[in-house]
Amino acid sequence: MMETEVIIVGSGVAALTTAYYLHEHKNVTIFTKTKKDESNSRLAQGGVAASVSPEDDWRCHFEDTIAAGCQHNDEKAVELLVREGPKRIREWMNAGLTFDVNQDGSLHLGQEGGHRKRRILHAGGDQTGRTIVSFLLEKLKGHVAIIEGECVIELIIQHGRCIGVKTKNPLGQTSCYYAGAVVLAAGGCAGMYAFSSNAATATGDGIALAYRAGAVIADVEFIQFHPTMLFAAGKAAGLISEAVRGEGAVLVTEDGRRIMEHIHPLQDLAPRDIVARAIYDEMSKGHHVYLDISAVHRCHERFPALAHLCAEHGIDMETGRLPIVPGAHFLMGGVFVNDCGQTSIQGLYAVGEVACTGVHGANRLASNSLLEGIVFGARAAEAVRKETAPPLQLRKRPNDMQSDIKKAVRNLPEITAIQTIMSTYVGIVRDEQGLQYAKKWFEQFPLSAFVDSSLEDLSIEEITVIHMLLAGWLITTSALQRTESRGGHYRSDYPFAREQWKKRRICRTKNELNVTSMAEH
Structure with a gap:
């Protein structure tokens, strides 16, 4: 049994920000399934949106974010984002983070889609993500444990509380790590599509892990497609x-x-x-x-x-x-959290793209993603610092339906097959006929077995496919239920928005959906 105080799953800006604000108070262990410097955040060519100019104001940034999000945003979360963002940016600049400047030494502020003001800070031209990740890794060097190449395959839940994670390394060895708090920062799911801006590792792992553990999932029908690949x-x-x-x-x-x-x-x-x-x-x-x-x-x-x-x-x-x-570029929904990153499961937090904070609504405003990771990573760290976990009492989890899971993996699809289904029927433009076809395609696999069984006897490749199937089914069924077009969710058979749906979030839990019935398909 290996113990630490806080486990963070992922190594992007949201994960590293959480660790940055935690490492002086807690022992932190970070898990990343590849290398510590391989993440979507590192690929981010855009910048960080923040109202740091005298000609700008947080209210203007707030209004632009709400407009881009098609009025589906959580307004309290948006206000936290745009008001706290500039403070965190200045704090990091004082700590040594440098952004591009003009010849007179003033910050160079770029213009991007949906912004009425020039408020985008860049570093290294179009290498802002790489710069911020490098800055945070340097600050964390020697202060946190970073375990590379070890894939988190399960959240350990006991008495309704998340007490740790189960991992698997490339050699197939499984380990259990226990902690007072677990922070999911595993990114999004754009790698489930044929054309994607994301790292190949962005395959919906975090969504599937949280769903299998029983956490509430919300707004996953809202997928943003970047116009220019x-x-x-x-x-x-x-x-x-x-x-x-x-x-x-x-x-x-x-x-x-x-x-x-x-x-x-x-x-x-x-x-x-x-x-x-x-x-x-x-x-x-x-x-x-x-x-x-x-x-x-x-x-x-x-x-x-x-x-x-x-x-x-x-x-x-x-x-x-x-x-x-x-x-495919960004997931606006994800694991449902409050404004401190707390999920519906005690002891489990989520930050960054894997989380549904409500700040992006139905469509993320350009360059708000790094800002979200910074602001809500810091807020989650503050909440985790106050977390008091009960004494650890371990018990073995039964391997329910284990025989079913071993049979099921014999007929797993190729990753490219999942990408084709998602791109063709759950892509930029959707309709009921295509979504129903995709739903039936996903339900030919025993999804209930994937949810209720331990996957530790499977390979990392098999677990990745299973997580993609679960995430794909969640996105598809959510898209079917939202009979309107709003932001990143466009239905050709329902081309207009419904104002009465303005604040309605389509949530998913494994109990609510009665996934055991899926095994009949």
Whole structure:
């Protein structure tokens, strides 16, 4: 038996922020299924949105966030985000974090979609995520234990409380770690789609882990698709930051027609769901869509990561046009939490993209993701510091339905099959017929066995597929239930929003859904 005071699952900005504000008060152990510096946060080319300019105000940032979120946001959570964000940013700058500045030494503030003000702080041009992750890892060096290459496969629940995690390493060895509090910071699920901006590890693990443990899951039908992924050799090669459009790039078809000109007042800087659907519509008509960067001054210097990405995939930036395709980018919903990251299970917290704080509503405002990880990571740390766990009393969990789980894994699908189903039927545009088909496809597998059984005898690859199946089913059934279009959830058969649904969250719990009936399918 291995014990620590706090376990954090994940190594992105939300995880590292929580550890940063905890390590002086608690013994912290971080688990990451790959390397500590491999995360979606590190890939973040955009910046951090914060009202730090004298010409800006938190109220304006608040209004922009609510507008992008299609009025589905938790307003209290949004106010916490935009008011506490600038304080945390200044705090970190005083601790040594540097952002890009103008020639006069003032902060360089970028413009991105949905923002009425220039309020986006960048570091290293388009390498903000990498810079912040490196800053936090340096601050945590020697102060927290970081266990790499060990995948969390189960949350250990006893008497209604989360008391630890079960892990598996690449050699197939299983271990149990116990703690007074567990913080889920395992990221989102965009890796479940064929085209994705995320790291390949973002396969809905955190959602599935929490669901299997009995936590409430909310708003997972809201998936944001980033409009501009570099399209090369038939694949999404990498993200082109929205900041490029903020500096003057525009979306055009092969004949040079601007596709956003008559779609939205903000044109190419409209909210992401609107831009992604406009591109999807053009592509469904057989058109190719490009990002015209000819108006961007010194694009190579301003966006070094983009220049490297283009060179790596043989795309000549000098042509002024980059082929693009939308890709799954961010999950607005997740494990339902309060404003301190507490889930519906005592002792279990969730922060970052895996959590549903309510700040993003139905559609995340650009560059609010890193800000959310910073603000709510700090708030979760404060709550965990006050956590008092009862004495640990261990008992063996029965391996219910273990024979069923061993039979079930013989017919697991390939990951690419799940990605195809999600992209085709639960993607940018959805309808009842497609969602029903996807639901039946997921329910051909014994989902109840996946929920109720221990998975410790399975391989990491098999567990990953099982978690993807559970997360995919949750997203699909939630999308079926929301009979309206709002933000990242667009139903062609229900194209308009319903105002009476403004604050309604579609929640999922394993008991509420009676998953045992799924085994009949």
